[in-house]
Amino acid sequence: MSTPIEFFFDFASPYGYIATYRIDDIGARHGREVAWRPYLMGAGFKITGRKPLVEHPMVNEYAYQDLQRTACLYDVPFTLPDPFPVATIAACRAYYWMLDQDAGAAKQLARDLYDAYFAQGRNIANANEVIDIAEAGGIDRDALGAALQDPVIKQRVRDVTDKALERNIFGSPMVIVDGEPFWGVDHLDQVERWLETGGW
Amino acid sequence: MSTPIEFFFDFASPYGYIATYRIDDIGARHGREVAWRPYLMGAGFKITGRKPLVEHPMVNEYAYQDLQRTACLYDVPFTLPDPFPVATIAACRAYYWMLDQDAGAAKQLARDLYDAYFAQGRNIANANEVIDIAEAGGIDRDALGAALQDPVIKQRVRDVTDKALERNIFGSPMVIVDGEPFWGVDHLDQVERWLETGGW
Known part of the structure; x- marks a missing residue:
C-alpha cells in the first residue's frame, strides 16, 4: 500500500495557499492520499539563513506579481x-487538534483558514479570528478555545515543526513523494510527473 | 514586429545553465528571438538581501538534489x-565583446562557457580558461585576451548589470516577455504559456 504524499506548508505562505487548490487533485489522479502538514516555517530561518519574503526588496515586488499571475492561472x-506575513501558531494548533478527531474536518479547516487570510484578508494570527472561522465551519468554539491553550496541543505543533526541520523541510509548499522533496508551487508539475513515472 | 524575449542569467548559476537548453526552443516555437543577457547577479545581493545558494544550509542540499533532478528531466x-560558485566577470566580458561582432557566435560562446563549467568542471573564473574555451570554438585568442582588458568592454558589463538592477532583474534565469518577468527554470512552462496566450 502506498504511503501518503506529505504536503508541508505554513499558513502565512501564499504559495502554500495556492498549492492547496492543486495538491489533492494531483494525489487523487494517482490514487494517493495527501497528508497536510502545516508547520511554523519561520523556525527554520535561523538554520537556513532565509528571511521572510517581505524583507527582500525587489524579490518581494516580483513575488507579488508572480503570486497574482500564478493565482490567476489556477483560478485561485x-x-x-x-x-x-502573520504568526500562524493558532492556526497550526487548531489544525492538529482537529486532525486528532477527524482528518477530513482538519483539512477543511485548513482550507477555511487559508481562504480567510488570502481571499478575505482576515487576520488569522488572532486566535479569536481562528475560532470564528472554525465555528463558521461547524466546529465547537469553546472546545477549540480550550485546545488553543492546551499544553499538549502546543507541544504537538513544536514537535511537528522540529521534526520537519530534522527532515530538511524548510519551505512552503514542500511536498514529499516517497522521500523525494519538491519545493514550490511551481514544482507541482514535477510532483505529478514523478507520481506518473516513479522518477526519471 | 515582436520584440525579443530577454533571457538574463549569471554564468555561475546552474539554473540559468539548464535554462539555456530550453529557452531558444521555446522562443522558436512562438517565432520569437531570444536575446541572451548574462550579467553579474551578485551585484544585486546587497539591494535584495539575497545570498549565494551555498550560504543557505538545508536550502543548498535541497538545491543540489533539485538541480540533478531537473537536469535529468531535461537531458542536460x-x-x-x-x-x-565562481566570479563570472571574464565570461561576461567575453560574451559582450563577441556580441558586438556576431550575435550567433556570442550565443555559442555562452553555451561553451556554461558547458565547460557545469558539464566539464572547468573554472571559468580564470580568464585563461575563458580564452582557451573561446579558442576551441574558433575565436581568436589574442583578440579576446585584449578585449578582456579593454575598459570599454569592462564598462559594458557594468552597464548591463546596472541596467538589469534598475529593471528589478535580480535572479538567474530571469526571462522577460513583453515586460512580464518570469524567474526560475521552473517558470519556463509559464513563459511558454504566456507566449501562447499573451497572458491569462
Missing part, C-alpha cells in the same frame, strides 16, 4: 493580505 | 562544479 482567489 | 549534462 487571491489578494495579498495586510498585515503580511 | 550536469555535475556541480568545484569551486562553486
